[in-house]
Amino acid sequence: MEKKSATTHVLLNCPEVQPYYNLFVGRYGYAPVYSEFSEWFKCYVHDPNNGIADQFLKDIAWGPDPYVKTMKKYNVNGYKFRTEESSKHYKSNNSGVWVKGDTNNQDGDIDYYGVLQEILELEYPGWPYKKLILFRCKWFDPTPKSGTRIDPHYKIVEVKHTRQYGSYDPFVIAQNVKQVYYAPYPLRRDKSDWWVVIKTKPVGRVEVENTLNVAYQNDISSVQETVDRELENELEHPDNIYEEIDLGEGTSMANEEEELSVDDEYSSYEEDSANSSDTSEEEELPVENEISEEEEISEEEELPVQYSSS
Incomplete structure (x- = not known):
């Protein structure tokens, strides 16, 4: 079975x-x-x-071969899993498992929560060598409201640990499993049958959801190329009439504009230099006049000072 x-x-x-x-x-x-x-x-x-x-x-x-290898712990997806029996000897409990529901399944999009019971390594015949790790789990009832319920306001997930999954499908591939642990309600007798699901984060990994498809960039380039071709077709004359442009005239006109701009720069530079020289001469003249006036005043003041001999 x-x-x-x-x-x-x-x-x-x-x-x-x-x-x-x-x-x-x-x-x-x-x-x-x-x-x-x-x-x-x-x-x-x-x-x-x-x-x-x-x-x-x-x-x-x-x-698979009828003989399998069992183990008590296994590390995968950044989680360290232990069986329920092995976790009893440790302070931390690493036996809680969670599998995301598959939309292609007849049960719809349902999340499955359970407890890890056994870790198996399967081997398949033939070459190349093939092996696979399976988890045998005890699943809780995923039926909404009666087995699993989600708080509409706080989004807290609760499972009823006294109800088991009806179908016999205890196995799951280890790479598809995420880790959770369960917290009871110690002070609520009306919720003694319910556990709160706490989802853990993987160690050394960053989870990214809703990632963009790699082909998205290729889609953009193809759309851009299509738009360019459409514009190119619109710019063409319907009667295939094209206007000839003499690139030589355009080049000579551009050279003349460049020469004119250079001459303007030189003329503006000469005018600026002439204006600056005139301004410097005008500024120096008052200084000479002021100095001469001061010298004359000093000479006039010194003239009346004469000593006569008695």
């Missing part, structure tokens, strides 16, 4: 298997996916009439 569930989960999360999953759902619907898809995929891929030559698809269709 667990091997079949793990095999199905890995196949449903493999991009190469997505076309065959859509084919299966188109024929049989969503109901038999978890019970029959893995076996149907194995038979379909290895049927020579279907002409599938991809060795990777043939290897994963056989499913």
Whole structure:
């Protein structure tokens, strides 16, 4: 039962298997996916009439080896995870898990919260060597209001830890998991069955949401090129009549304008220099006159001072 569930989960999360999953759902619907898809995929891929030559698809269709390796802790996505049993011996609890809901799933866009029970390493046959880390979790009931509820004002997420997820789908790929921890209500008896979900931040990572697509810059360049071509077509005469322009005349006129501007600069410079020289001469004259007047006054004052001999 667990091997079949793990095999199905890995196949449903493999991009190469997505076309065959859509084919299966188109024929049989969503109901038999978890019970029959893995076996149907194995038979379909290895049927020579279907002409599938991809060795990777043939290897994963056989499913993982029956012997798996287990571990108590695992670091991924900037989080340090521990199983629920292993976390009991530590002050910090690292067993809370959170998986973002998939809009392509029949359940809609639902977030799944749970507790990590076991960490498994799967190995697949064939070459190249293939292995995958799976988390076996105990999921809480994701049903809105009865199993999971969100406060409309504060956006606080609560889960009812006494209700479990109805379907048997305990496995999840480790790379798709984020970490949370749960806080109880110690003083509220009416909320003793509810835990508050606290989402943690990964260590050494920056999460960016709603990033722009890489092709966005290419879209801009193509639009600009289209606009340029449209303007070019609009500027063309409908009867293909073009006006000839003599570049030589335009060049000579430009040279004459440059020569005129140079002559103007020289003439303005000569006028400025002449004006500055006249101004300096006029300013020096009063200084000489003032000095001569002072000398005459001093000589006139000294004349009456004479000593006579007795």
